[in-house]
Amino acid sequence: xxxxxxxxxxxxxxxxxxxxxxxxxxxxxxxxxxxxxxxxxxxxxxxxxxxxxxxxxxxxxxxxxxxxxxxxxxxxxxxxxxxxxxxxxxxxxxxxxxxxxxxxxxxxxxxxx
Amino acid sequence: xxxxxxxxxxxxxxxxxxxxxxxxxxxxxxxxxxxxxxxxxxxxxxxxxxxxxxxxxxxxxxxxxxxxxxxxxxxxxxxxxxxxxxxxxxxxxxxxxxxxxxxxxxxxxxxxxxx
Numbered sequence: 001x002x003x004x005x006x007x008x009x010x011x012x013x014x015x016x017x018x019x020x021x022x023x024x025x026x027x028x029x030x031x032x033x034x035x036x037x038x039x040x041x042x043x044x045x046x047x048x049x050x051x052x053x054x055x056x057x058x059x060x061x062x063x064x065x066x067x068x069x070x071x072x073x074x075x076x077x078x079x080x081x082x083x084x085x086x087x088x089x090x091x092x093x094x095x096x097x098x099x100x101x102x103x104x105x106x107x108x109x110x111x112x113x
Numbered sequence: 114x115x116x117x118x119x120x121x122x123x124x125x126x127x128x129x130x131x132x133x134x135x136x137x138x139x140x141x142x143x144x145x146x147x148x149x150x151x152x153x154x155x156x157x158x159x160x161x162x163x164x165x166x167x168x169x170x171x172x173x174x175x176x177x178x179x180x181x182x183x184x185x186x187x188x189x190x191x192x193x194x195x196x197x198x199x200x201x202x203x204x205x206x207x208x209x210x211x212x213x214x215x216x217x218x219x220x221x222x223x224x225x226x227x228x
């Protein structure tokens with residue numbers, strides 16, 4: 001059973017471009033969470049999704065950021081018009097419906113130049 | 114305003130001895146607490162959790178203690194092993210149902226186990 005898969009592992013974007021980060025949850029997991037870690041900081045919650053639904057987006061910046069978890073395929077975190085401050089490690093986690101602990105992926109390191 | 118604080122950025126412990134990592138929180142609504150371990154360039158790995166209705170939870174070499182009145186929890190690792198060297202994150206949630214919704218993380222403590 002493969003773990004949570006995130007790709008790409010590293011992503012470099014110029015200011016103003018779009019960044020798309022993908023997350024495939026573990027098999028049987030229908031809950032996906034996105035977290036961001038800035039340098040020297042802890043992880044910060046962004047959004048919690050179930051298939052085709054956003055359950056909690058209280059941590060998402062109001063502009064430029066969006067997330068989806070379609071019926072088929074991976075969850076996508078999309079950042080439009082990236083700025084230098086978006087440079088961070090973005091982690092995805094997944095959990096099964098019955099609410100046991102979540103498993104994290106290895107993260108995508110976004111660098112905005 | 115940091116709601117979950119890990120005041121020791123790093124901790125060095127001799128192999129075989131006990132490692133004690135501390136965490137303080139300010140939000141009374143937190144109901145569920147977790148510890149994660151993280152190696153460089155990897156995602157956090159769940160270690161152990163505790164619900165606010167308990168004051169202790171044990172799993173092998175790992176024990177978590179919760180003092181609700183002091184808003185303090187600690188992770189004890191005994192005996193410490195070289196593979197325990199990693200960054201440890203304390204996390205808290207207002208939801209008791211597991212998962213990873215709305216977790217608030219501390220900044221982490223880098224544990225170094227000396228041979």
